[in-house]
Amino acid sequence: MFDELRKKISNAVKNLIKKEEKETKEEVAAAEQIAEQQVSKEKTDSPLEVNTSVATKIKGAILGSVRLTEPEIDGFIEDLRKSLLQADVSYNSADEFTKILRGKLIDTRFKAKDINSEMFENVRGALLELLGTSKPGIDIIDAIRTRIGSNDIPVRILFLGPNGTGKTTTMGKIASMLKKEGIGSVFSASDTFRAAAIEQTEHHAKVLGIPVIKSTYGADPASVAFDAIAYAKAHKIPVVLIDTAGRQETNRNLINEMMKMVKVSKPDITIFIGESTAGNALSNQIEEFSKHMKIDGIILTKLDCDAKGGNAVSIAQATGIPILFFGVGESYDALVRYTPEFVVDSILPNN
Numbered sequence: 001m002f003d004e005l006r007k008k009i010s011n012a013v014k015n016l017i018k019k020e021e022k023e024t025k026e027e028v029a030a031a032e033q034i035a036e037q038q039v040s041k042e043k044t045d046s047p048l049e050v051n052t053s054v055a056t057k058i059k060g061a062i063l064g065s066v067r068l069t070e071p072e073i074d075g076f077i078e079d080l081r082k083s084l085l086q087a088d089v090s091y092n093s094a095d096e097f098t099k100i101l102r103g104k105l106i107d108t109r110f111k112a113k114d115i116n117s118e119m120f121e122n123v124r125g126a127l128l129e130l131l132g133t134s135k136p137g138i139d140i141i142d143a144i145r146t147r148i149g150s151n152d153i154p155v156r157i158l159f160l161g162p163n164g165t166g167k168t169t170t171m172g173k174i175a176s177m178l179k180k181e182g183i184g185s186v187f188s189a190s191d192t193f194r195a196a197a198i199e200q201t202e203h204h205a206k207v208l209g210i211p212v213i214k215s216t217y218g219a220d221p222a223s224v225a226f227d228a229i230a231y232a233k234a235h236k237i238p239v240v241l242i243d244t245a246g247r248q249e250t251n252r253n254l255i256n257e258m259m260k261m262v263k264v265s266k267p268d269i270t271i272f273i274g275e276s277t278a279g280n281a282l283s284n285q286i287e288e289f290s291k292h293m294k295i296d297g298i299i300l301t302k303l304d305c306d307a308k309g310g311n312a313v314s315i316a317q318a319t320g321i322p323i324l325f326f327g328v329g330e331s332y333d334a335l336v337r338y339t340p341e342f343v344v345d346s347i348l349p350n351n
Helices: 003-045 053-064 070-086 091-105 112-131 140-149 167-180 197-208 221-235 252-265 281-290 310-319 340-347
Strands: 065-067 109-111 155-160 185-188 239-242 269-275 297-301 323-327 335-337
Touching: 003 070, 003 112, 003 340, 070 091, 091 112, 091 310, 109 112, 112 310, 112 340, 140 155, 140 167, 155 167, 155 252, 167 185, 167 197, 167 239, 167 297, 167 323, 167 335, 185 197, 185 221, 221 239, 221 252, 239 252, 252 281, 269 281, 281 310, 297 310, 310 323, 310 340
Parallel strands: 155 239, 155 269, 185 239, 269 297, 297 323
Antiparallel strands: 065 109, 323 335
């Protein structure tokens, strides 16, 4: 998780520090030579009073703090920008991040002995500032509790996205999270296309002890969702979790079917499930889906399998849609709420 992004940022910082340390050693050597000459001159000029602090002052000024030159900063920024792009960070996000970081570095004096940690702190601050510009995501639990409080139920949550991204498993994770909060739910097994999709939904329902509304393969998925909503109303169940068949954003017929699902079920919250490993294609997928229906949040799955991690940094800014959760495994507990701090701590865990 974030392995490549972590490695590339660390390498870019360490390369700059090595370069700075080498230049500092050369400056120290030159300063010592100047200092010795100055001390020798003062001995001659004032044999009764030798000011030996000249060398200490010069060495202290160099070793005490380091200020990067603009060419050094620009070179570092360009190396870092390339590294971010290679780790699936979008161009706009990489550009914005490096602008923020450059602003932090341009007027900063680093303590020579702490330059490594101080540089990473500047990178951390720039990442947090970048991630903080994204639109905040809906708090599903708070939103549902508000609706329950006003007796405006059921809350309808629709899961959509391409094939194989883990929609059904993620739906099970959300159901488990709701159950722990004392909030009941019902599954709508509206993936009537994929082989074994209904059985998979039934399995999650059995394990979690919640009802599931289903039909047969080939049935109208919108009608299954309609029945699930009716069941929830009749039984005072506060949440309906609606599964859907995976579909590619380029298939117009499948998109039309999804639009019918949205029209019939009238979801209160629509969540796009995407693989973090999809790379830059993920933004295109979300953009195409967004042309036809409102998406309220993103859940990025398989983050534990994503060595690059760049999508976690840039997808919210690139699409304008907030990330709500990360999927980090198969278990019901393997769902991590998105926060900028979680992302930054995962990228820079030891600094």
